Amino acid sequence: MKRILAIFSLFTLLLGTMQVYAEEQVSEKNYDYTNQKFMATVEMLYMEGHSNDDLSNCNVKQLYYEEVAEMFFTKGMSKKEILNYYEKEQGVQALNAPPVKGFNLSLWLTPFLLIALVLIILYFLIKKWKANQTVTVYEEGVISSELEDVYESIIDEERKKFI
Incomplete structure (x- = not known):
């Protein structure tokens, strides 16, 4: 009976140490x-x-x-x-x-170059549109009497809305 108890105790001890070892292995992998x-x-x-x-x-x-x-x-x-x-x-x-070297350098630079190109084109287009705009400047006294009457009627109508 004592032998069976001793074998059982050793077996339990062995299983316990295996469990502790397994726990240590798991805890080492908890990064x-x-x-x-x-x-x-x-x-x-x-x-x-x-x-x-x-x-x-x-x-x-x-x-x-x-x-x-x-x-x-x-x-x-x-x-x-x-x-x-x-x-x-x-x-x-x-x-x-991608790393910034070799052909991949073009992947980094191309978007910025395209944005710069579009901004330069827009700048020159707007400058050209402004230059082509004709601005009519009326000198005092040059406006015809008919045009003056039209302006006065528009101003009177707007004034009446707020009075």
């Missing part, structure tokens, strides 16, 4: 997702189109967070190293914004 450097790194990844999804509902985003957290916290990789890793694995599509 600080609120770390600013970590968040800045994760926000730069496109995550196969899941970067705008909710973390609690999206399995793909959860996997990316776990991978980046392991690289960042466990392996001690920097933001640049992590982004380079994903760019090497998946290409430029892995990033939310």
Whole structure:
């Protein structure tokens, strides 16, 4: 009976230590997702189109967070190293914004150049329209008596509305 009790006690002790070990493994994987450097790194990844999804509902985003957290916290990789890793694995599509070098430089500059070009064209068009406008200036005494009568009648009608 004592042997059975001793074997049972050892078995219980062994299961207890396995449970403690498992808890330690789980607690090691609880990374600080609120770390600013970590968040800045994760926000730069496109995550196969899941970067705008909710973390609690999206399995793909959860996997990316776990991978980046392991690289960042466990392996001690920097933001640049992590982004380079994903760019090497998946290409430029892995990033939310293309890097500012090579052909991608045109992606950054083209919108600003187009806006500047449109503003320059508008400036010259408005300047041309203003130059082509004819402004008729009447000198005093040159206005015909008929036109004067029309103006006086309009002014009288407006005055009567407010009296």
